[in-house]
Amino acid sequence: MYAQVNATNSNSYIERYKAILLQHPEFTPFSWGSNTIYIDTEYTLYDVDKNGIPELIVKEDRSKYYIYSFNGTDVISSDVCYWSYDECLYEYEGNGIAIHDGGMGNMRIENVSLYSMVNNKLVWSGELMSTEECSSFDELYSFLDSLTPINDFLPITDYSHLSN
Numbered sequence: 001m002y003a004q005v006n007a008t009n010s011n012s013y014i015e016r017y018k019a020i021l022l023q024h025p026e027f028t029p030f031s032w033g034s035n036t037i038y039i040d041t042e043y044t045l046y047d048v049d050k051n052g053i054p055e056l057i058v059k060e061d062r063s064k065y066y067i068y069s070f071n072g073t074d075v076i077s078s079d080v081c082y083w084s085y086d087e088c089l090y091e092y093e094g095n096g097i098a099i100h101d102g103g104m105g106n107m108r109i110e111n112v113s114l115y116s117m118v119n120n121k122l123v124w125s126g127e128l129m130s131t132e133e134c135s136s137f138d139e140l141y142s143f144l145d146s147l148t149p150i151n152d153f154l155p156i157t158d159y160s161h162l163s164n
Contacts, residue, residue, distance in 0.1 A: 013070035017056045021156040028061045042153035049117035069120040076120040090147035
């Protein structure tokens, strides 16, 4: 788990989030067979709990996500989240974030789940749709098309999202 970073006021989350980014590697290796590529570690900001202070979302490799919130004093790390798909985050109107996740192979079941911030932790709050329950993958993908993707990730060395 990455270190907790203290802050002195609610406006200082920007500098505190920059300090968190420095704790992550700039890139991670991704291997398949005899091939290895290096994937930039990326981040974005999204106000999951709609409290006016965005959460910091850091994506390492293709499916490992770290969610950080700011409580006015400290940056709080939520648990590491492993989701199956790259580009799987979607905006949600209330307290939460929609996640497209699922399996591969013979038991390919895909779902869209709601995760909410509770006490500065990201927790599973329910399933919004699943291919087990809908009539087709097309129906699930149509549902995803109705959501706004969170796809404005930047390399962690680009502080554009954290500019004052």
